[in-house]
Amino acid sequence: MLNVEHLSKTFPGGKGIFDVSFSVKQGEVFGFLGPNGAGKSTTIRHIMGFMKPDKGTVTINGLDTWRDQGKVQALVGYLPGEIAFFDGMTGKSFLDFMGRMQGVKDLSKRNHLIDLLQFDVNTPIRKMSKGMKQKVGIVAAFMHEPQVIILDEPTSGLDPLMQKVFIEIVLAEKERGTTFLMSSHSFPEIERTCDRAAIIKDGVIIAVKNIHELQSMQRKLFEVTFEQEAEMQAFVNTSGLQTETSAASPDGGGYRVRVAVQGNYDRFVAETAKYRVRNIDIFTQNLEDIFMNYYDRKGIVQ
Numbered sequence: 001m002l003n004v005e006h007l008s009k010t011f012p013g014g015k016g017i018f019d020v021s022f023s024v025k026q027g028e029v030f031g032f033l034g035p036n037g038a039g040k041s042t043t044i045r046h047i048m049g050f051m052k053p054d055k056g057t058v059t060i061n062g063l064d065t066w067r068d069q070g071k072v073q074a075l076v077g078y079l080p081g082e083i084a085f086f087d088g089m090t091g092k093s094f095l096d097f098m099g100r101m102q103g104v105k106d107l108s109k110r111n112h113l114i115d116l117l118q119f120d121v122n123t124p125i126r127k128m129s130k131g132m133k134q135k136v137g138i139v140a141a142f143m144h145e146p147q148v149i150i151l152d153e154p155t156s157g158l159d160p161l162m163q164k165v166f167i168e169i170v171l172a173e174k175e176r177g178t179t180f181l182m183s184s185h186s187f188p189e190i191e192r193t194c195d196r197a198a199i200i201k202d203g204v205i206i207a208v209k210n211i212h213e214l215q216s217m218q219r220k221l222f223e224v225t226f227e228q229e230a231e232m233q234a235f236v237n238t239s240g241l242q243t244e245t246s247a248a249s250p251d252g253g254g255y256r257v258r259v260a261v262q263g264n265y266d267r268f269v270a271e272t273a274k275y276r277v278r279n280i281d282i283f284t285q286n287l288e289d290i291f292m293n294y295y296d297r298k299g300i301v302q
């Protein structure tokens, strides 16, 4: 459905994207992950046909997105990273304007989305918060029921409840066979919605993984507080897990150890269960750490 092949663009100054290739199948939700400045928006702007590549091509349904821009855009819904609105418009007048361009006749989808996202469509856009503007942009990207939806950091500015609502909207569209490309910094969002994801760093794709592989790359840190120092020591010496002892807390707060767990949860549970444990805190490795870890271990691959 969506094919990115050897896409390259070098900006003055040397930054850009370099030989980016991946493809997204019909009905697939494909995540596009990477730290700030990695090249996600640049790739997405090429996919939308807004930028001419130095090298390479992007096709949607066999149409070249640069050469057949007009035809492609009729198939695609797009939420940009930063939405440009016209001054003086309300949410409603913006959606009316977009709807006319998209040829939307039936407003039921639009009204349903507004209901789900809960915002006042009559508010002037210049008075809207970032999250409200984002909601207007989401409605505009989805309301004409396009075959492909491209989303550049869709949940930035949305509160956790609305992030959840958004995920449900994506999953419902996925059921209908809509194809998605979604850039994000948020691992939970990608985890809940995507089948596969590409990781981009410094303009280069360093991995394309299915979501289960990505999950197994995610390391969790558990901070376990033992009742007894001797038991804490026994755990450190015999568990076979990767541990790091925190400073002892002689104030009666117990004896803390940090344990890094990557997939071997059974062992972690079995080993900790042997001792008296006062508390366990969990720290999930964030996406940035996963990239760094992956990058450091493997260098540039694919």
Ligand SMILES: Nc1ncnc2c1ncn2[C@@H]1O[C@H](COP(=O)(O)OP(=O)(O)OP(=O)(O)O)[C@@H](O)[C@H]1O
Pocket (backbone or CB within 6 Å): 011, 012, 013, 015, 016, 034, 035, 036, 037, 038, 039, 040, 041, 042, 043, 081
């Ligand atoms: N028009 C431009 N001219 C020069 N450099 C640019 C231009 N657009 C982007 N860049 C640079 O290219 C790199 C990739 O930027 P891009 O916006 O694609 O990153 P991103 O992954 O979307 O980042 P973020 O998560 O911060 O939105 C950055 O270093 C950026 O400064």
